[in-house]
Amino acid sequence: MFKIVSKEKLNDIVTRMYIEAPLIAKKGKAGQFIIFRIDEHGERVPLTIADTRPEDGTVGIIFQTAGKATRLLSEMNEGDEILDFVGPLGKPSELDGYKKACVIGGGVGTAIAYPSAKALKANGAEVDVIVGFRNKDIVILEDDFRACSDNLYVTTDDGSYGYHGFVTDKLRELLEGGKEYDLVIAIGPVPMMKFVCDLTKEHNIKTLVSLNPIMVDGTGMCGGCRVMVGGELKFACVDGPEFDGHEVDFDDLMMRNRTYSKFEKEEDHKCNLGLKQKAQA
């Protein structure tokens, strides 16, 4: 069993928790993820490792209420225990040797991008961060990002906070204004990543994206997480989840992620991680 040692609501639908898992806290690196299962009847759900605290043996996760499993988890409290918590899974990000990076997050994808920004900063890179949200009420992790970036740009779709527009608009503005980056990391809804990649391709900037296809085991056994990268079949859980964004077939990914939309054993589908929200550009 794995104990929840702290819980904090970041907004109405996004929760941060620290889970006691000493070995994962010691081993987990930016870019890797865990799979949790609340109880015997629950689904296996992947979440990015948002933070590790080897000193007190805990692992941070930040998740949006998307369906039943994430809702049940968000309703649990400090001191409660979950049945399974396995990781670190996937390959760590390769962030060495970059000098000027731009980390872009959309929606809850900002949480997934946060450890990469932190790691780049720790490696001595200059880090700009662009994080986008639908509106002011759901902005998360602003202070955390400020602490690990040289410039932080918050965008909202409706202009209720920060820059009015999409993250891609801000990125275009920066690039056209003469900013140069040797790495862009884009994590968020698939359409957002796709449009960031289109833009960085024009500017010839290496771009990493983190993919979140449907997963079951997370160890390369089920093939459910297969994605097309550079025309080849890859398993995101073992070959990724980070890939060269210019090689990823995003249309294929969007198609595959629709697999269970009709078949979820779940009554309410209100909030959907924003993964299926309209294209951001």
Added chain:
Amino acid sequence: MAKANMRPDKVEMPAQDPKVRARNFDEVTYGYTEEMAVEEASRCLQCKHRPCVEGCPVNVQIPEFIHLITEGDFEGAYQKILETNVLPAVCGRVCPQETQCESRCVRGIKHEPVGIGRLERFVADYHRAHSNPVAAKVESNGHKVAVIGSGPSGLSCAGDLSKLGYEVVIFESLQTGGGVLSYGIPEFRLPKSIVKEEIKQLELDGVKLETNMVVGRILSIDELLHDYGFEAVYVASGAGLPKFLGIAGENGVGVYSANEYLTRTNLMKAYDDNYDTPIRKSKNVAVIGGGNVAMDAARTALRLGAENVYIVYRRSFAEMPARQEEVHHAQEEGIQFLNLNNPVEINLDEHGEVVGMTLIRMELGEPDSSGRRRPEPIPGSQHDIEVDTVIVSLGTDPNPLIKATTPGLDVTNWGGIIVNDEGKTSRDAVYAGGDAVTGAATVISAMGAGKVAAASIDRYIMSKEAEAEAEAN
């Protein structure tokens, strides 16, 4: 000895009616009653040269255990099997007996062989029903061995080592032990309660099972050896990496690997409303492949409510690798076989949903290197079938994670770990066996490899100890 019963055929094993069982996940066959078992056992001739024993990869003492059944000593028969096979309830159900023990049975030359598998199953079930699990009493020898993977190979290696006094820890990446026995082979062929009890018995004997531990990620083999005090490691990580066809439409919505389909159903119990696991509600399902796994996937789809389930296989029944009994059961249940057909493309609608599959008819040409006749497409014979779900069951390769995280571990060009006769890899203190070495094979051969490795590991550690003692003196 009493004269053998010369009835030509096996005592039939009662089974659920095919129409009924095709819609439930309960076990297909019920097993023998005591009377049936004694009658079937009496068909054994107690051959002095024991050909059947040679057909068994772990050398179960077949005539001996069968003789004990004829005497009504079912528990004794169980203990006899247990001497060489730690999972009799499993093997009695899933071994391909027709190519192993029973293929050598003298009674099988003219008539049906003795139902060795059925008898093995009977005594194991009898034992479970009539005894409470007790811990085997073994004194610790103070040595620690790590086993990676809790499939049949890992379990049998762990079982043997713990009997010798080793402290054994099994590291398993999934939430439940058992490997393919838990996530692959369906409930209706191998009830999961049996796998659970077999594992419980091992735990009772002192084997530790650490689930949720993906070796290579959380701990490497080198860390196990150098930082955690394990003196040897047995790699039994199986062959779990599914192959795909590479045809158009394969990433469509409604295309599964057999592993995913079976894992969702067996491990994650998608058929049980008490579980949250989603699975597609299918009407027409095509399963590509002709092995045991394909049969299991097809019969699972039927039980999940599909109306039509097709097996698409490019050769004919004669070449089909699946066990006869499984093909027979599948046919009884109404699975439709589209043999001599090969998929060309999976057809998707504008939302990416599977709506059909284009097949091409095949004919058998000259035998290929495997000795099987090579299927060749018949030009112009393309035709479509209407399906909403496709399950790809073309076999699996070993998972590359262990290789990628263990420097100096040699593997073949297809990823199988290379071992010598003793199960030793290119790395000192690292042994391997089961599907991780051979590629997808059988439960009992994986167990056999586990036994071989357990004996080698024991020799290795004991000789090291002897050396250390010699140096100390």
